[in-house]
Amino acid sequence: MTTGQASLGKAWITKKAREIVALGRELLGGNGIVTDFHVGKAFCDMESLYTYEGSYEVNALIVARDITGIASIRPASRL
Numbered sequence: 001m002t003t004g005q006a007s008l009g010k011a012w013i014t015k016k017a018r019e020i021v022a023l024g025r026e027l028l029g030g031n032g033i034v035t036d037f038h039v040g041k042a043f044c045d046m047e048s049l050y051t052y053e054g055s056y057e058v059n060a061l062i063v064a065r066d067i068t069g070i071a072s073i074r075p076a077s078r079l
């Protein structure tokens with residue numbers, strides 16, 4: 001697996017999962033926020049997953065670099 005393929009998987013999965021937990025929260029109305037139901041916890045957990053190990057935007061840039069060969073992000077050593 002290339003770095004770009006890994007980034008594509010993470011970006012796509014976390015974007016869709018974020019939409020799904022938001023829908024789950026919405027379906028339960030006010031109960032989607034209270035701690036008696038676990039959907040609120042899933043909603044908060046997804047916000048972390050969307051950002052750590054590479055944020056959605058940075059993963060998207062890595063995918064674009066893999067596809068086009070053009071890097072819009074520079075390695076830290078060249079900053």
Ligand SMILES: Cc1cc2nc3c(=O)[nH]c(=O)nc-3n(C[C@H](O)[C@H](O)[C@H](O)COP(=O)(O)OP(=O)(O)OC[C@H]3O[C@@H](n4cnc5c(N)ncnc54)[C@H](O)[C@@H]3O)c2cc1C
Pocket residue numbers: 048051052053054055056057058061072073
């Ligand atoms: C729960 C949690 C656990 C974590 N655990 C660890 C850990 O164990 N080890 C570790 O090293 N780090 C850890 N992190 C840090 C994580 O890796 C960073 O939060 C993540 O890489 C984003 O960096 P940042 O927070 O500095 O955001 P920034 O880099 O400041 O980004 C802020 C926003 O700008 C966007 N952005 C940034 N650069 C660009 C760009 N060039 N083009 C377009 N948009 C851009 C980002 O997508 C984001 O939306 C953790 C974070 C969280 C939330």
